[in-house]
Amino acid sequence: xxxxxxxxxxxxxAGKAQIGLWSSLSSNxxxxxxxxxxxxxxxxxxxxxxxxxxxxxxxxxxAAPYPTHPVVRVPWNDMVWIKRVLxxxxxxxxxxxxxxxxxxxxxxxxxRYPPQGVRGVAGTTRATRFGRIKDYARRAHxxxxxxxxxxxxxxxxxxxxxxxxxxxxxxxxxxxxxHASLGHTGQVAHPEVKPLIDEAIRRIxxxxxxxxxxxxxxxxxRHWLACGALFVAVGxxxxxxxRGAEAxxxxxxx
Numbered sequence: 001x002x003x004x005x006x007x008x009x010x011x012x013x014a015g016k017a018q019i020g021l022w023s024s025l026s027s028n029x030x031x032x033x034x035x036x037x038x039x040x041x042x043x044x045x046x047x048x049x050x051x052x053x054x055x056x057x058x059x060x061x062x063a064a065p066y067p068t069h070p071v072v073r074v075p076w077n078d079m080v081w082i083k084r085v086l087x088x089x090x091x092x093x094x095x096x097x098x099x100x101x102x103x104x105x106x107x108x109x110x111x112r113y114p115p116q117g118v119r120g121v122a123g124t125t126r127a128t129r130f131g132r133i134k135d136y137a138r139r140a141h142x143x144x145x146x147x148x149x150x151x152x153x154x155x156x157x158x159x160x161x162x163x164x165x166x167x168x169x170x171x172x173x174x175x176x177x178x179h180a181s182l183g184h185t186g187q188v189a190h191p192e193v194k195p196l197i198d199e200a201i202r203r204i205x206x207x208x209x210x211x212x213x214x215x216x217x218x219x220x221x222r223h224w225l226a227c228g229a230l231f232v233a234v235g236x237x238x239x240x241x242x243r244g245a246e247a248x249x250x251x252x253x254x
Contacts, residue, residue, distance in 0.1 A: 151177035
């Protein structure tokens with residue numbers, strides 16, 4: 001059995017924009033609904049959601065029959081979490097709160113087997129198709145896509161150094177935490193911050209790395225795609241459900 005190819009990683013490398021949807025409902029059933037909707041990728045969140053590793057496994061299994069590529073956001077830049085998420089078959093990870101090149105190198109090391117990294121070796125995991133993929137341990141890194149999240153002023157200052165870490169495929173700008181870091185907590189579209197995001201996207205792209213971001217605003221999504229963003233989440237399942245339910249109720253309750 002051959003190592004599955006990571007179409008999302010290849011698309012980013014080719015400079016082909018990927019449109020995605022954020023998923024924080026932590027439900028394999030809702031993931032299957034989204035996976036068939038036509039997005040290029042979807043984000044399975046375990047940082048700001050109730051999801052645990054077993055829940056993520058069910059979500060990955062639900063997404064598997066569909067072309068939409070699942071990206072897993074781990075809760076922290078943690079060796080154990082990253083090892084477990086890779087073992088259940090995730091090929092693309094988003095690691096939050098990476099502010100320096102050293103932190104990016106740590107994240108990379110957690111995704112690589114020795115001697116290049118410190119990922120623990122297990123031979124009969126879902127990632128290896130239960131031992132059926134030939135040379136998995138020697139080739140896994142070829143299809144693993146590492147995305148790191150910049151969401152502080154320090155991270156903005158270090159974008160070039162983070163992008164220079166070989167093996168980092170993309171840099172995602174976390175708009176909510178970035179606003180908070182810059183003194184605008186609770187906002188995601190402050191006029192002083194949006195130009196910094198524009199500049200960051202251009203800087204990341206200039207470094208040869210793929211920039212990414214999340215926004216429910218169509219105008220902002222199109223603007224940041226025009227700035228050079230390559231993986232953009234244009235909505236979130238929780239927001240779609242909450243706002244859609246409110247709008248439907250309001251039609252009959254107003």
